[in-house]
Amino acid sequence: MKSFLIIVVFLIHSMIVYTQGYINNREQYEKERKQIMDDEEALQAGADFNLTSKEAEVNRIFMGFKDKELTRGLRHEDQHTAALHFFKAKSMIEKGDVFLFLKMMPKGALLHVHDTAAVSSKWVIKNLTYMPGMLRCRTSANLNIFTFRKMRNKHGCSSSYYKVSEERDYAWYSSKYDQDLEKSINLRVAYPEMVYPNLKDVWNKFRNMFSTIGDAFSYLPAFRRYVWQMLTELYFDNVMYAEIRSSLKKLYDEKGKVYPKEFTAREYIDINNKFVKKYPDFLGVKIIFCGHRNDINRIRHSVKEFKQLHKDFPNFIIGYDIVGQEDKGLTLYSVLNVLDELPKTARLFFHGGETNWLGSIMDTNLLDAILLKTKRIGHGYALAKHPILMEMVKKNSIGLEVSPISNQVLNLVWDMRNHPAAIYLAEDIPMSITNDDPGFWDAEGLSYDFYYAIMSMAPNNAGLSLLKALVWHSIDYSILTSEEKEKGLNILSRRWDKFLTEVLNRWGKKPKK
Known part of the structure; x- marks a missing residue:
């Protein structure tokens, strides 16, 4: 319908006769001008x-x-949060009423987040590193490894293993020690343009952080606390459901016993069920199982794992994806034979277009993701450069999982007003707002990403209608069953009305005494 409207609008306005020189009919000019603006707004x-x-x-x-x-940003560019890098804008964003409004707003579903980077880095340091038995060692590349077991071959450490609790006791200031630890799992710096001048620098640090936290995350007592905190941070940021990217790491316990991935899935389900029981207006989480694009054997093995896990937990492990830096990894086209082994019941949610390249093997992932009938596309940053693919995404209602802050922090875009999602919003391309790896850049929940969506990518006059559309569409593009969606929409409607009431009570017009 929207495509038809575009054609009609074009034909109407192509018949407008413009005169050279002065405007002969100012009234007609104003009428046509308003009509074009209204028609464009109707497409958004x-x-x-x-x-x-x-x-x-x-x-x-x-x-x-x-x-x-x-207006403040227009007058003072150094305070223009909508245009600034998140690391420079975060403290100012938090002080404004827009962010408080968004924190209060129900956000529907989160459709793209990686579990090992989903929780606030501050919480990780203040909680996991204070657990008895936490160890730290360093690799030859000076990379910190957090763990609860000594396995030099696995960790690649060249140093001894140190007890974190003892190091903290010996430190002059425990707070300074914790700050230094946190830098191992957080990209935030005061001057990102100097510390991470290019993609290579920021992606190297980004990948290393997964290595730093990965083995501690796999420790069963830590895993249980971490996953509960992940759900807590989402719930109290008014997210009601999440589809989480995970490789379902093998867990180990205090005695060093290692459990299979089936056990990890059961732990996830158990934690999820307990959380939903405590907070019944939270719909819970489901897992999109992930392979890694840096090695075809790893992808082949992950497909084999997924087939069994999906068979055992078909309503929880709902789909498959391949993760990792697209600019450096294998393309979907190069692993088609392996992907062909996926069961027909598998839903696909491929990362695609997380790149600035055009016409390279990297951005062909968009094409192959569409041809493979992906349900959604992770990021889709490069899609705006491919008009035919963009039309296919729209025609087939393939949802884009747009992660504004992730794209900025990982050096795809600096000024968020230049993010291609502005085009997607202008043309009503299916999309939802997601947060990707918020714990790695000092974010929590989804409100920060919504801030940039409405303040930077959306037109200045876009407000609650757009916010509501993004919230409701997140449920539409989810893989909830029809019964779950009906339940979710009923809960969302109630929470939305409660939110409206809270806003009016807090900021509405007060009756005169």
Whole structure:
């Protein structure tokens, strides 16, 4: 319908006769000008969402907040949070009413997050590294490894193993020691343009952080605490459901016993069920199982693992993906024979287009993801350069999992106003807002990414209609069953109305005494 509307609008406006020189009919000019603006706005995401009178009043409040922050940025560029790098803008974002509004807002489903990087780095340091038995060692590349077991061959450590608790006791200031530890699992720096001047530098640090935290994450007592915290951070940021990328690491216990991935899946399910029982308006999580694109044998092995796990847990381990840096890894096209071994019941959720390249083997992942009938595309950053593929995504309702801060922190875009998602929103391309690896850049939950979506990528006049569309579409593009979606939408509607009431009570017009 929207494609048809574009054609009609073009034909109408192509018949407009413009005169050279002065404007002969100012009234006609103004009419045509307004018509074009209205038609363009009608194509945008959220245009189909009509606001109730209650929502209209809340939108008025929100637009007041938004206009205030955008005006401040217009007058003072060093305070223009919508244009600044997240590391420079974070503290200012948190002080504004827009962010507080977004924190309060129900956000529906989170459809793209990696479990080992999902939890606040501060929580990891203050909790996991204080657990009895935490060890630290260093590799020859000076990389910290956190673990609860001594396995030099596995960890690649060239140093001895040190008890973190003893190091902390010997330190002059335990807070300074913790800050230094946290730098091992957080990309945040004061001047990212100097510390990470190119993709290679930031991706090297990014990959290393997974190595730093990975073995500690696999320790059964730590895993249980971590996954509970992951769900807690999502729930209290008003996310009601998540589909999590995970390789389901083999877990080990205090005695060093290693458990198979089937055990990890059962642990996930058990934690999830307990959390949902405690918070019944949270729909829980499901797993998208992942292979890694740096080695075809690893991909082949992950496909084999997925087949068995999907067979054992078909309603929990719902799909398959291949993760890792696209610019350095194997393409989907190069592993087609391996992917052909996936069961027909598997749903695919491929990363694609997380690159700045055009016309290279890297951005062909978008093409092959579509041809392989992926349900969603992770990132899709490069899609805007491929008009035919963009039309295919729209025609087939393939949801884009857009992770604004991830794309910025990993050096694809600096000024978020230049993010291609602005085009996707303008043309109502299916998309949801996701957070990817928030724990690795000092974020928590999904509100920060929503901030950039509405403040940087959306038009200045976009408000609650667009926000509501992104929230509701996140449920549409999820792999919840029809019964689960119905339940989720009922919960979302109730929470949305409660949110509207809270906004009006807090910021609405007060009756005169």
